[in-house]
Amino acid sequence: MEASLFYSQLLNGLQLGLLLFLLASGLTLIFGVMDFIHLSHGSFYMLGAYFCGSVVAWSGSFLLGVVAGVAASFVVGAAVEYLVARPLYRRNHLDHVLVTFGLILVFDSLVQILWGTAGMAIALPDVLTGQVELGSVVFPVYRLVIIASGLAVAFGLYLLVGKTRLGMLIRAGASNRAMVEALGVDIDRLFLYVFALGGALAGLAGLLIAPITGASSGMGTDILIVAFVVCIIGGIGSVKGAFYAALILGLLDTLSRAYLDTLLGLMMPVYYAETAAPAISAMLIYLLMALVLAFRPQGLFPPAIQQA
Amino acid sequence: MISKPLRAALLGALITACSVARTEPVKIGFVTTLTTPAAVIGEDMQRSVELALEHLGQKMGGLDVELLVEDDGFKPDVGKQKTDKLVKQDDVDFVAGYIWSHVLLASYQSVVRADKFLISANAGPSMIAGRRCHPNFFSTSWQNDQTPMAMGEYLNREGVQSLYIMAPNYAAGKDMVRGVESTFKGQVIGKDLTKWGADAQLDFSAELAKARASGAEAIFVFYPGKAGGAFIQQYQQAGLRGKLPLYTVFTVDALSLPKLQQGRLEGVLGSKNTLHWSPDLDVPANRRFVNDFLQKHDQYPSFYGAQAYDAIMLINSAVEAVDGNLTDKDGIRKALKAADYPSLRGAYRYGNNHMPIQNFYLREVVADASGRWTTRIVETVYQDHQDPYAAQCRM
Numbered sequence: 001m002e003a004s005l006f007y008s009q010l011l012n013g014l015q016l017g018l019l020l021f022l023l024a025s026g027l028t029l030i031f032g033v034m035d036f037i038h039l040s041h042g043s044f045y046m047l048g049a050y051f052c053g054s055v056v057a058w059s060g061s062f063l064l065g066v067v068a069g070v071a072a073s074f075v076v077g078a079a080v081e082y083l084v085a086r087p088l089y090r091r092n093h094l095d096h097v098l099v100t101f102g103l104i105l106v107f108d109s110l111v112q113i114l115w116g117t118a119g120m121a122i123a124l125p126d127v128l129t130g131q132v133e134l135g136s137v138v139f140p141v142y143r144l145v146i147i148a149s150g151l152a153v154a155f156g157l158y159l160l161v162g163k164t165r166l167g168m169l170i171r172a173g174a175s176n177r178a179m180v181e182a183l184g185v186d187i188d189r190l191f192l193y194v195f196a197l198g199g200a201l202a203g204l205a206g207l208l209i210a211p212i213t214g215a216s217s218g219m220g221t222d223i224l225i226v227a228f229v230v231c232i233i234g235g236i237g238s239v240k241g242a243f244y245a246a247l248i249l250g251l252l253d254t255l256s257r258a259y260l261d262t263l264l265g266l267m268m269p270v271y272y273a274e275t276a277a278p279a280i281s282a283m284l285i286y287l288l289m290a291l292v293l294a295f296r297p298q299g300l301f302p303p304a305i306q307q308a
Numbered sequence: 309m310i311s312k313p314l315r316a317a318l319l320g321a322l323i324t325a326c327s328v329a330r331t332e333p334v335k336i337g338f339v340t341t342l343t344t345p346a347a348v349i350g351e352d353m354q355r356s357v358e359l360a361l362e363h364l365g366q367k368m369g370g371l372d373v374e375l376l377v378e379d380d381g382f383k384p385d386v387g388k389q390k391t392d393k394l395v396k397q398d399d400v401d402f403v404a405g406y407i408w409s410h411v412l413l414a415s416y417q418s419v420v421r422a423d424k425f426l427i428s429a430n431a432g433p434s435m436i437a438g439r440r441c442h443p444n445f446f447s448t449s450w451q452n453d454q455t456p457m458a459m460g461e462y463l464n465r466e467g468v469q470s471l472y473i474m475a476p477n478y479a480a481g482k483d484m485v486r487g488v489e490s491t492f493k494g495q496v497i498g499k500d501l502t503k504w505g506a507d508a509q510l511d512f513s514a515e516l517a518k519a520r521a522s523g524a525e526a527i528f529v530f531y532p533g534k535a536g537g538a539f540i541q542q543y544q545q546a547g548l549r550g551k552l553p554l555y556t557v558f559t560v561d562a563l564s565l566p567k568l569q570q571g572r573l574e575g576v577l578g579s580k581n582t583l584h585w586s587p588d589l590d591v592p593a594n595r596r597f598v599n600d601f602l603q604k605h606d607q608y609p610s611f612y613g614a615q616a617y618d619a620i621m622l623i624n625s626a627v628e629a630v631d632g633n634l635t636d637k638d639g640i641r642k643a644l645k646a647a648d649y650p651s652l653r654g655a656y657r658y659g660n661n662h663m664p665i666q667n668f669y670l671r672e673v674v675a676d677a678s679g680r681w682t683t684r685i686v687e688t689v690y691q692d693h694q695d696p697y698a699a700q701c702r703m
Contacts, residue, residue, distance in 0.1 A: 005521040012513035057570070117347040118563070119534055121541070121571030131547040138520070140545040143513065212545065213510035213538040214567070216345040222507040257514040261500070274499055278477045282503045 004136035009258045010251070015143045017250025018150025022205035023223060024230035024242040025157060026198025032174040032237020032303060033194050036085055037093050039100035041202055041227065042220025043107035048073040048203025049210035049219065050111060053120040062125045069207035070200050077199020081192050089191075104221060111217045119216035122207075146208050153201070154243055161239050170194060174237035174303045229289045235299025244301060249285050256281035333372035334627055334634065336620075337394030339387060339405040339415065342379035344506065345534045348563050349407055349612050350379070353429065356613030359600060360620035369627040376400060380411050382506060387411035391418045401634050402427060404619040407612065409433040409452060409480040420444040423637060425626075425644065429619040430612055432663065434483055438697035441661040446644050448618040448651075449611075450584050451663045451695035452480050455557045456487030458582040458668035458689040459528065463555065469494040472524035472552070474515055474539075476504035476531065484530040484557055490696065498522045510538040516546045527552050531559045537567050544575030554579040560673055562587065562608035565681040576673050577681070584664075585614050585653045586671050586685045593650040608682050614652045625649035661701035665694045 023045060030038045052069030056062055084103065088095055128142045161167035169190050172180045181187050206219070213219070230249055234241025261277035268276075292300065338357060340350035354377055361373055376398055380387030387406070394400045395418050403419045404427040406412040412431040419426040420442040428436075432451040436442070463471065471494055475481040481501060489496060498518060503509040519527055527548070531539045536559040543554060560568075560581055568576050587598045587608045597617055601609040609617075622644060629643035630636045645658055656666040668690040671683040 002521075005517060008517045008521075009514055012517060015513070016511065112347075117345065117351060118567060119345055119348075119537070121537060121567040121573070123570070123572045124545075129545060131545075138547065140542075140547070142545055209511070211571075212542055214534055214541065214571075216534050218345055218506065222510075225507070254514045257500075257502075258518060274501060275477070275482075278501050278503055282509075 005258075007134075008137045008139055009254055011137070011139055011143070011147070012258075013251035013254035014247070015147050015150075015250070016254055017247035018147055018154070019205055019209055020223075020226060020230050020250055021243050021246035022150060022153060022201050022208070023227040024234070024246055025153075025239050026201040027227050028231040028234065028236055028238060028242045029170065029174070029194050030198045031231060033170055033177070034085070034089065034173075034191050035177065036089065037096040037100065038085070038195075038198075039097060039224065040080070040103035040107060040220075041198065042222075042224035043104055044073045044077055044199040044202035044220075045206035045223065046107065046111060046215070046217065046220040047076055048200075048206035049122075049215035050115055050120060051203070052207035053122045053210060053215050054115070056122055057120075062122075062128070065122070066204075066207060070204050073203020073206075074196050074200040077203075078192055078196040080199070081195035085195060086188070086191070107220075108217050115217075117217070119214050120210070121214050122211045124211045142211060149204070149208060153204070157239055166190075166193065171303065226285065229285055233289055233292045233300060235302035237303040238299065238301050241299050241301030245299075249288070252284055252288065253281065256284050331371075333374040334368050334402075334623070334632075335374045335376065335398065335400040336623060337391075337398060337400035337403040337405075338375060338377045338616075339380055339390055339394070339403065339411070340377065340616075341382050341407055342377070344382045346382050346407070349533065349610070352563060352610050352613040353405065353407070353616040355605060356597075356601070356609055356617040357620055359597070359604065360617045363596075363600075364620070364624055368624045369630075369632040371627065371632045380406075380408070380415075382408065382411075384408075384410045384414035388414045388418060391415035395419055395422045395424055400424065402623050404623070405429050405616070406431045409483070410478060412436070413479065416442070416445060425623075425640065427619045427622060427644075429615040431480070432483075432695075433479055434486075434695075434697050437661050437663050437695050438700035439702075441701035441703055443641060443662075443703060446622065446658070446662045447664060448622055449615045449664075450666070451697065452483035453487035453490070453697075454668065454690075454693060454695050455582050455584070456484045456528075456530070457491045457696075458670075458693070459555055459557055460488040460491030462580070462582060462670050462689050463488075463526065463528075464491070464493050468492075468526045470497045470522075470524045470526075471495070472497055472519040472522050472527045473499045474512070474519070474527065474529045474531070475501055476508065476535065477501035478504045480532075481530060488528055488557075494525075497524045508535055510535055512539055512542050516542055516548065519552060520546065520548060524552065526555055529554065529556045529559055531556075536560065536564045537571075540564070540568055540573055540576050541571060544573050549575040556581045557583070560683070561612075562610040562682065563612075565673070565683075566607055569681045577675070579673050580686070581671055581673075581683065582668055582689060583611055583671060583683075584666050584668050585611055586669060586683050588682075588684050589653065589669075591650075591652060591654045594652040597652055608680070618649075618651050618653075621649045621651065622647065659694050659698045660703050661695070661698045662703075663695050663698065665692050667691050668693055 048069040051072040052065040055068040056065035230245045234245030264273035342350045378390035402425045407430045409431040428447045437451045500515040626640045626643035630639040656664045669685045674684045
């Protein structure tokens with residue numbers, strides 16, 4: 001009995017980690033390649049969920065909703081890059097923060113105007129609402145779908161970043177942007193793709209989690225901080241770093257929520273353990289970030305050559 | 309030349325004429341949440357308040373009513389700021405509202421210390437019911453512990469021996485847990501207090517896995533707002549319907565049910581919850597309120613709305629009792645304490661701590677005649693129940 005609980009918690013941690021990876025991979029690319037602090041990344045996460053929800057409600061097909069959500073976030077990402085980010089690359093980080101923070105407020109209000117304040121629930125097709133039994137572990141089918149999608153995207157990114165020309169340009173841009181520009185690469189086009197790709201990944205993460213937690217207008221900001229923590233721990237600009245850091249954080253968060261109260265209960269009265277455990281497990285990812293910054297500030301898997 | 313007695317008579321007539329008619333309106337400040345996803349609750353309360361004023365003809369005791377609605381943004385510090393503004397800058401006569409216990413706890417001193425009246429239309433923290441009670445504080449809702457106490461009592465009657473508990477880690481969450489533990493006679497096998505606040509935890513995968521593995525006979529849950537919808541979705545996706553019966557407080561209501569129905573989450577149908585009110589409660593004022601609300605907004609009002617409606621009616625009864633003389637604070641206090649108004653829950657009285665002594669019902673989630681999901685009263689759990697903190701209040 002205990003073993004099957006542990007395995008199901010491992011799967012939960014894996015699912016959370018992969019979801020974080022989807023969000024953090026785009027963010028780390030945008031920050032690493034373009035040196036642009038993109039606070040409104042969470043807004044793409046939210047838009048992907050809402051667009052998917054609307055299309056599912058209108059067409060009844062979840063697959064169509066997924067395609068629509070990803071496509072919409074891609075397009076919005078490209079639009080934001082062209083209209084908002086591009087004029088600001090040469091400015092300092094504070095300007096990026098101010099503008100993208102303003103964008104967060106704009107998107108949140110826009111979503112409330114277009115879809116109302118109550119949020120949205122996304123109905124899953126019946127085939128995805130069941131549970132699957134893996135040995136003694138009973139696990140929701142849909143969470144397995146999220147794990148599978150996350151792994152597929154991770155593999156796709158690995159191929160893209162490692163084996164294609166675009167990927168090579170992305171890696172080069174993350175390592176030394178000035179040199180890439182000097183070598184005559186159309187940096188504007190590269191940045192547009194990176195930004196839009198990041199937006200699409202965030203949108204995918206949003207529409208994947210929405211059938212579990214619902215879509216609401218604050219959902220992007222809630223998870224954005226954790227995505228930034230993942231980027232910092234993994235190493236800014238490194239998709240590999242984001243992958244491992246996301247998995248570590250996902251497992252750490254889930255396992256601490258699952259076992260910390262029992263663990264603390266061995267050392268102190270149960271009442272204190274019950275109140276302290278959720279507070280501590282919420283802090284753990286930030287503690288890890290502090291440790292990484294103290295002992296290995298460039299992150300666990302930083303890109304090969306640092307920016308000058 | 310006017311003689312002395314005539315001058316005195318004229319002066320007396322002039323003074324009397326000046327003090328006759330008070331034409332200033334009754335000023336009511338209403339603090340609720342209008343931003344963040346919890347705005348759906350504030351919207352419901354605001355609609356109910358507006359309906360109440362409509363039913364009163366926009367007048368209380370012959371005076372006009374000026375309603376000032378403020379947004380606490382789900383934050384205690386913002387709630388306190390807005391309360392201070394209402395009390396000091398706008399000089400309101402009554403402050404009502406307050407969804408969240410932690411916002412109320414931060415704000416109520418500002419109101420009662422200025423000798424103004426605070427009517428809580430939702431939050432009922434144990435501290436204000438007990439040691440920190442105040443003569444100017446009144447509630448048209450309940451004390452937080454009462455509703456889960458009713459649930460614990462019902463679980464005993466059903467013969468449930470073991471329970472798993474989940475609630476958010478904040479003042480009201482802890483009150484709910486304490487409430488159910490105080491009456492439930494079986495064993496609490498597991499408990500999870502999850503992260504709460506603006507970035508509340510919405511993914512309960514780890515906790516639900518623990519709940520399933522614990523072997524408990526039932527699960528008791530308190531998740532107001534969007535966390536409730538998320539929990540029910542995951543409860544169903546984990547296949548727990550039928551395996552771990554669901555008992556909730558303040559989680560399933562007229563605000564979450566439409567979304568749950570949209571998401572086809574039938575796991576919530578048949579689940580049980582306890583509350584002092586239900587849209588189908590057979591009280592004339594309630595039938596009128598629910599019908600008018602349904603007609604106007606095409607959805608059932610929530611208990612938040614019903615409590616807000618009652619707050620306006622309670623204030624009206626006090627203003628009428630003092631004939632519009634709002635400077636008669638003692639008269640207003642006495643009238644508020646009498647609770648002599650047509651409440652949507654039926655007649656009730658106030659305890660020494662100004663918390664209602666009222667019935668609590670067991671409700672079940674069902675589809676109504678038109679297929680819309682709502683709650684329906686099954687039985688009465690408590691009659692004229694008083695909260696457990698009244699003895700600690702020295703009033």
